Amino acid sequence: NHWLSVYNDEWCNYVSSQMHEIGHNLGLAHSGDGKYTYGDQSGMMGYSYAESDYPVMCYNAPKNWQLGWYNDRKEIVYTGWSGNVYGIADYGSTGTGDTVIVQIPGTEDWYVSFNRQLGINSGTREGKNQVLVHKRPTGGTYGASTLMTKMNTGDTYTNAPLDIIVNAIDLSTDPVFASVTIGNFSPTKSPTNIPNSTPEGTPTVSPVMINTSSPIKSPTNSPTNAPEDTPTVSPVTNPPTDSPVDHRPTLSPNSISCSSYSKKKICKRAFCVSAYGSKQPCKRCYWQRSSSQCLQKRPCTDRKKRKKCLKKKCTWTVQNRTCS
Numbered sequence: 203n204h205w206l207s208v209y210n211d212e213w214c215n216y217v218s219s220q221m222h223e224i225g226h227n228l229g230l231a232h233s234g235d236g237k238y239t240y241g242d243q244s245g246m247m248g249y250s251y252a253e254s255d256y257p258v259m260c261y262n263a264p265k266n267w268q269l270g271w272y273n274d275r276k277e278i279v280y281t282g283w284s285g286n287v288y289g290i291a292d293y294g295s296t297g298t299g300d301t302v303i304v305q306i307p308g309t310e311d312w313y314v315s316f317n318r319q320l321g322i323n324s325g326t327r328e329g330k331n332q333v334l335v336h337k338r339p340t341g342g343t344y345g346a347s348t349l350m351t352k353m354n355t356g357d358t359y360t361n362a363p364l365d366i367i368v369n370a371i372d373l374s375t376d377p378v379f380a381s382v383t384i385g386n387f388s389p390t391k392s393p394t395n396i397p398n399s400t401p402e403g404t405p406t407v408s409p410v411m412i413n414t415s416s417p418i419k420s421p422t423n424s425p426t427n428a429p430e431d432t433p434t435v436s437p438v439t440n441p442p443t444d445s446p447v448d449h450r451p452t453l454s455p456n457s458i459s460c461s462s463y464s465k466k467k468i469c470k471r472a473f474c475v476s477a478y479g480s481k482q483p484c485k486r487c488y489w490q491r492s493s494s495q496c497l498q499k500r501p502c503t504d505r506k507k508r509k510k511c512l513k514k515k516c517t518w519t520v521q522n523r524t525c526s
Contacts (some may be wrong), residue, residue: 206354218257228263231346242336243328244317257325260290263303264314264338264347275302279364282385287333289318292377304384308363312350314339314421316371316380328352333380335359488504 207223213219233248235241242248244263261400266272272293277283287304288296296302306312312335317323319330333353339345351359359366369381504523511518511525516526 212252213250216252217255218246219247221331222250223237225261225265228269229344230261231344233262233265233347233349235349239346242347244326249327249349253475257327259323259326262336262347262349263313263334264311264336266290267303267305267307267311267313268342270510272302274298275300277301277304279304279306279384282364282383284369284383284385285381286379287314287316287382288377289316289320289323291318291321291323295377303383306363306384307340309338309340310337312362313347314366314382314384318378320378331336331373331378333357333366333371333382335362335366337362340463345381360487 230247232239233242241247287301304314315334317329317334329352335350336347338347353368355371357368364384365386367383371380508518516525
């Protein structure tokens with residue numbers, strides 16, 4: 203979060219890295235998914251990618267709101283709202299009164315958007331053509347955003363301050379939109395029938411019973427006991443297994459090996475980061491460019507060997523690099 207961005211080695215060529223760092227220049231924080239700091243791959247403040255011209259995508263809804271973009275297509279919802287939400291790539295095809303970003307204020311600010319995969323956002327890596335729900339600290343200052351859920355037609359999300367329902371996602375129209383309802387709505391009860399004011403039939407005369415000296419029929423036996431057999435226990439099924447993970451998320455610039463990003467910079471921080479995020483101690487690090495390794499001690503170079511050799515008043519052979 204600074205006005206100055208400095209690029210190193212091959213990351214100078216990657217557009218996502220430049221967009222990410224310029225985002226910090228503009229005051230934007232990272233975009234995570236609740237598990238990884240860079241885990242939100244729907245926008246450029248998540249992971250960066252080792253590609254020169256791709257991916258073609260933008261910032262997510264909380265970042266666009268913070269930057270003041272699409273101000274004439276914003277909607278703030280306090281109690282309830284229902285309407286169509288359009289993607290940012292279709293902004294030019296919408297008009298006054300249409301909505302691109304919805305904000306639900308609270309102790310944290312929540313955002314609802316339609317992640318249309320088209321045009322300037324055709325390379326979005328996550329939540330393609332889905333309704334996305336984000337949250338971030340309230341206010342417009344520096345703060346990380348979190349991707350909370352990705353929704354399809356018929357989905358309902360109830361963990362936000364107001365319930366979010368996706369009524370439909372229509373990909374056949376131009377422009378494409380998602381129909382969304384926001385608010386805490388309880389189902390209405392069916393009305394009961396109103397009784398007639400007066401009975402329709404005439405009541406019959408109640409019968410006159412003649413008392414006999416003794417009961418006509420003896421009382422029946424006492425009720426039989428309840429069934430002795432107890433009901434069987436319903437079968438216990440194993441809980442469903444976790445869904446398989448199709449692919450490992452793309453690694454961010456700050457969570458890949460030293461040989462891939464900011465070699466000298468990472469080594470000088472006195473640790474290297476493995477490909478899966480675990481820190482490996484590497485005190486007094488030195489980056490050896492020829493072998494692409496982070497070493498604990500600078501290797502003895504030929505220059506140092508020659509200096510020691512001459513100090514001993516020996517002869518240094520350049521071809522063999524030996525001291526005799």
